[in-house]
Amino acid sequence: MTSTNRVLIFAGGDIIPDFKQHIQEGDYLIGADYGAYFLIEHGIIPDTAIGDFDSITPQQLEELQNVCREVVVVDPLDKDLTDAELAFDIALNRQPEQIVMFGVLGSRLDHSMANIQMMLRALQHQISSSIWDKNNFITLTGSSALVQRRQFTYVSLLPLTPEVTGITLEGFLYKLENASLRMGQSLGISNKLEKEEGTIQIESGLLLIIQSKD
Structure with a gap:
């Protein structure tokens, strides 16, 4: 192919x-x-x-x-x-x-x-x-991701599996280290990058990364 x-x-x-x-x-x-x-x-x-x-x-x-x-x-x-x-x-x-x-x-x-x-x-x-x-740029990760600002204001994290574990953020206004997100929680909504890019790492699960602006 x-x-x-x-x-x-x-x-x-x-x-x-x-x-x-x-x-x-x-x-x-x-x-x-x-x-x-x-x-x-x-x-x-x-x-x-x-x-x-x-x-x-x-x-x-x-x-x-x-x-x-x-x-x-x-x-x-x-x-x-x-x-x-x-x-x-x-x-x-x-x-x-x-x-x-x-x-x-x-x-x-x-x-x-x-x-x-x-x-x-x-x-x-x-x-x-x-x-x-x-208004949106959406990606999906099961391991790690580099997030660039791309003229978007917010970065929201939403689980696409019942639970995502081991979430560690670098370069974000609101820090997470070895955290977990479960479906139905809004903890990951409306974070912001401190500079032009940041990194996300997870240990298990699938995580939607939604960059957005009004």
Whole structure:
């Protein structure tokens, strides 16, 4: 299977205005449903477009098919996965070092939560993953992470397993050393970096790192 350094997924939710600044030479671009049309609207041709394309018109789909390298149209009544997860499966199969997702958060909480939980599948394949929108940058770790400010105000830590143990923070305003977080606790909400970056280490469990701003 062809391997690429990074795969970027664009779905139909909120996409940050400066998304072009995050595209690097050699990135493999996947558009999920409207996310594919969003890219060509902005002069970028995705490597793959996938979905049932119920969010665009037949004319827009034809436009996609005329310019995209690969367009995969799935039956909206005969699919078990969301368009975002279909795109995520393609990303995993390429065995990249990173998967970066845009437009996977929005007004649908069910879709947003499912897309956040997909990062677990990347971690199981030893692939780092992240989610960007205009107010949030989300990553997941099972060991350690370097956190950079990225113009975000807050850093919140939320367990994705019933308990995360051995949490040690360096470079943060509110310190933790060998601490534990359990689901349902808000202890890890709204921390701040003291400088431009800090480190997080954990001993067990899976920890969501959510950088955010109002």
